[in-house]
Amino acid sequence: MYKIQSAKLLKDVMGNYFRGMGDTSKKMAWCTSVGPAELLRSFGFEVHFPENHGALLGATRTANDFIPEATKLGYSNDICSYLTADLGSYLKKETPMTEHYGLKGAPKPDLIVYSTNQCREVQDWFCYFAKELNVPVVGIVPPRHLDEVTREVIDDVATQYKNMIPACEKASGKKFDIDKFRETLRLSKEATELWKQVLFTAKASPAPISFFDATIHMGPIVVLRGTQVAKDYYGTLLKELSENVTKGVGFLEKEKSRLYWDGMPIWGKLRPLSELFMQNNSAIVASTYCNSWVFDAFDEKNPFESSAKAYTEIFINRSDRAKEKILKGLFRDFKIDGIIYHDAKTCFNNSNSNFGMPQRLKEETGVPFLIIEGDLCDLRFYSEGQSVTKMETFIEQIERQKVLA
Ligand code: SF4
Numbered sequence: 156m157y158k159i160q161s162a163k164l165l166k167d168v169m170g171n172y173f174r175g176m177g178d179t180s181k182k183m184a185w186c187t188s189v190g191p192a193e194l195l196r197s198f199g200f201e202v203h204f205p206e207n208h209g210a211l212l213g214a215t216r217t218a219n220d221f222i223p224e225a226t227k228l229g230y231s232n233d234i235c236s237y238l239t240a241d242l243g244s245y246l247k248k249e250t251p252m253t254e255h256y257g258l259k260g261a262p263k264p265d266l267i268v269y270s271t272n273q274c275r276e277v278q279d280w281f282c283y284f285a286k287e288l289n290v291p292v293v294g295i296v297p298p299r300h301l302d303e304v305t306r307e308v309i310d311d312v313a314t315q316y317k318n319m320i321p322a323c324e325k326a327s328g329k330k331f332d333i334d335k336f337r338e339t340l341r342l343s344k345e346a347t348e349l350w351k352q353v354l355f356t357a358k359a360s361p362a363p364i365s366f367f368d369a370t371i372h373m374g375p376i377v378v379l380r381g382t383q384v385a386k387d388y389y390g391t392l393l394k395e396l397s398e399n400v401t402k403g404v405g406f407l408e409k410e411k412s413r414l415y416w417d418g419m420p421i422w423g424k425l426r427p428l429s430e431l432f433m434q435n436n437s438a439i440v441a442s443t444y445c446n447s448w449v450f451d452a453f454d455e456k457n458p459f460e461s462s463a464k465a466y467t468e469i470f471i472n473r474s475d476r477a478k479e480k481i482l483k484g485l486f487r488d489f490k491i492d493g494i495i496y497h498d499a500k501t502c503f504n505n506s507n508s509n510f511g512m513p514q515r516l517k518e519e520t521g522v523p524f525l526i527i528e529g530d531l532c533d534l535r536f537y538s539e540g541q542s543v544t545k546m547e548t549f550i551e552q553i554e555r556q557k558v559l560a
Pocket of ligand 1: 206236237238273274275276277501502504505531
């Protein structure tokens with residue numbers, strides 16, 4: 156059976172990261188998942204990502220134990236289930252990090268930092284904790300849903316980055332060092348380039364990495380950006396996957412169809428979904444979600460401007476027109492036969508099926524689509540039987556169309 160051997164190393168890398176959170180001698184910052192992690196690391200902060208904890212609660216299927224705690228406090232069941240699960244876990248004083256990594260809970264922060272480049276929900280979430288834990292909070296609020304990322308936008312966001320420095324200096328006890336920032340950004344750039352190459356190995360058929368594998372292997376690019384550890388990990392993973400491409404080995408022997416997954420993963424159902432597609436010889440080879448940590452614009456020579464550009468031009472922060480252009484390129488590059496849109500009920504920010512995009516893209520590219528309803532963490536929104544039937548029918552239709560073509 157096909158296995159990615161680097162998964163053993165990944166377990167160590169992620170285990171060390173989480174266990175490192177128990178070291179209270181280090182200054183700690185909380186950051187949003189596509190927030191300014193490199194700037195924080197340049198001050199020597201360890202960085203905790205609450206969304207990553209949300210994903211862990213989803214993947215361990217414990218989120219639904221915690222969401223009601225947040226609901227009791229007035230946080231609606233319909234808002235981001237990363238937020239409600241993470242908040243509920245804090246209120247209930249329970250987390251799977253205890254069993255897996257010996258941590259009692261999320262590490263106490265010295266500084267909380269968010270960017271609303273992905274959604275405004277993170278602002279409410281992080282400000283709740285800033286008040287609750289009596290910790291300073293700073294935010295970056297870039298313009299949203301952009302067609303183009305203009306010079307004015309980059310300058311605005313770069314200024315917001317620079318304005319964070321006094322808070323970082325105060326919380327870390329260290330003066331800002333531009334050379335450290337450049338070095339952290341260089342490491343982050345090298346890691347993200349390797350991650351992109353990892354994802355792009357799936358252009359090959361058979362593909363050596365699926366969307367479901369990638370949601371696991373993306374851990375270091377989310378939580379360890381700006382470290383040598385992340386860069387080394389993706390060097391190792393890329394070497395393995397490239398060798399598999401050369402040998403003609405992939406997770407399926409023969410791909411009957413190649414699909415694209417748009418939107419959030421359904422964290423609590425990764426394994427059954429992966430098995431479902433494998434059994435149907437259908438390969439999900441690319442996704443919006445895993446591509447979200449590819450930051451082409453990083454440039455250590457212009458650390459503020461290039462960070463501002465890289466984190467503002469992310470897919471989730473673009474207009475539908477810009478998103479459709481990106482998707483069309485990916486359909487072509489990965490030879491996509493069909494697209495599945497996950498309409499995540501608690502994240503409209505990362506669900507792209509509600510304003511006519513599937514229909515427009517089908518008209519322009521001919522690529523058929525399926526929309527399934529579900530959620531990132533809250534499994535009450537996912538009807539498994541109904542969704543499995545829809546997905547199997549969709550795969551059959553694609554195969555029939557390919558035979559007729
Ligand atoms: S983008 Fe969606 S899933 Fe992520 S924090 Fe915002 S609302 Fe939650």
